[in-house]
Amino acid sequence: MGVIANGTADRTSRRSVDRTNLHRVWRTVLIGLALGVAAACYFVPALLVVIGALVLLLLCARLVYRGRDRYIPNLYARDIRMYDDDYRAFITDSLADLRQRKIPGHTLLWEASQLAPPSPENARELQLDLGVWLGWSTRLTADACGRTVHGFDTFSGLVEDWAVDDQMVVKKGTFSLTEPLAQRLMAETGVTMDDDGVPDPLGRDVQFIKGMTYDTLAPFLAARPDAPIRLFHMDLDTYESCLHALETCKDRFVEGSILVFDEYLVTNAEMQAFYEFQQKYGLEWRYRAWGLEIWEMNVEMVTSRWKRLAYYFLAVGIFWMLGGGNFAWAFHTKRFWRFWLGAPFGDIVFMLGAAGQRKSVSLEITGLGSLARDNDNR
Numbered sequence: 001m002g003v004i005a006n007g008t009a010d011r012t013s014r015r016s017v018d019r020t021n022l023h024r025v026w027r028t029v030l031i032g033l034a035l036g037v038a039a040a041c042y043f044v045p046a047l048l049v050v051i052g053a054l055v056l057l058l059l060c061a062r063l064v065y066r067g068r069d070r071y072i073p074n075l076y077a078r079d080i081r082m083y084d085d086d087y088r089a090f091i092t093d094s095l096a097d098l099r100q101r102k103i104p105g106h107t108l109l110w111e112a113s114q115l116a117p118p119s120p121e122n123a124r125e126l127q128l129d130l131g132v133w134l135g136w137s138t139r140l141t142a143d144a145c146g147r148t149v150h151g152f153d154t155f156s157g158l159v160e161d162w163a164v165d166d167q168m169v170v171k172k173g174t175f176s177l178t179e180p181l182a183q184r185l186m187a188e189t190g191v192t193m194d195d196d197g198v199p200d201p202l203g204r205d206v207q208f209i210k211g212m213t214y215d216t217l218a219p220f221l222a223a224r225p226d227a228p229i230r231l232f233h234m235d236l237d238t239y240e241s242c243l244h245a246l247e248t249c250k251d252r253f254v255e256g257s258i259l260v261f262d263e264y265l266v267t268n269a270e271m272q273a274f275y276e277f278q279q280k281y282g283l284e285w286r287y288r289a290w291g292l293e294i295w296e297m298n299v300e301m302v303t304s305r306w307k308r309l310a311y312y313f314l315a316v317g318i319f320w321m322l323g324g325g326n327f328a329w330a331f332h333t334k335r336f337w338r339f340w341l342g343a344p345f346g347d348i349v350f351m352l353g354a355a356g357q358r359k360s361v362s363l364e365i366t367g368l369g370s371l372a373r374d375n376d377n378r
């Protein structure tokens, strides 16, 4: 088991921490672009004809396009025909359900703010943040729920390569706190580290557990016998780490446990791990929310207002030109056309309005399936 650091903030304090300024900036950029195009059309009316023709063409193409259910609303998502019938049906049904559950903010913080305030009755319940990087997801979750939150990380990055559908492979070791971006964001957000290389709680009621979850999670739970998991936040990214964490925590899930997956719409990682897990144990559960990933709150925590603004533009730019969305470069590829032709209008607006950063989903366990029997026999 690794090193533990904890803070001592007032246990009952709950602060509203969910901020979506990055998306306000992004929407302002979009509106600015639209106004620019409108002004150009005013001065050069021929442009209006060209743009009108393109839009008409797109609408007609959408009418004849047959692959609407094959792609989920992420540019890089796979054609789900590569999966077997059961998983494909799971993805399609999930998307249909999730479309009714969009929320404007960050799924994790919204769920944390919905938890009952701390009380003697729920003092044993666990709030776990798996994959914390600089620790902001853990601290802000503690702020939002007023309860102790335990954060798990190697602090030296991913422990296996993460193949993000067909888009890219994020290499083992990525997200190490020694990386320049991590170092910079630590400095800009006021995060310091102790001698063991564990980020500071910064006055929050959080405990960080350093090490691979393969080594740390089971002993952590063993030291807290029978403590149920109330909030389980998965941000370890890879299929293997996600499935291992679900399996390790399985006898601590209860009816009412809230599971939040930060990268759920990556169909070959967190979603697939949960799909296999719930199927294996016949779990009952229901989706609750589909919103923003928590990562961008690292930018919101930059203390200097001007630097924060610069980071917003940088984050949007990186996402559109290099990162997960890659909208600007990919427009000529098949993947891009699938998005415009296949995704429902609501999804397109939802995705574009958030620079594509909507992959976080929460769900609630409503029945334990065969886990109940296993737990009773234990």
Ligand SMILES: C[S@@+](CC[C@H](N)C(=O)[O-])C[C@H]1O[C@@H](n2cnc3c(N)ncnc32)[C@H](O)[C@@H]1O
Pocket: 130, 131, 132, 133, 134, 135, 136, 137, 152, 153, 154, 155, 156, 157, 158, 159, 160, 174, 175, 176, 211, 212, 213, 214, 235, 236, 237, 238, 241, 294, 295, 296, 298
């Ligand atoms: C995407 S980052 C987490 C971001 C963080 N939740 C935030 O909002 O800033 C993923 C983190 O998971 C950690 N990680 C991945 N697999 C792990 C494992 N099996 N055990 C411990 N940490 C792991 C990495 O070190 C990395 O910091």
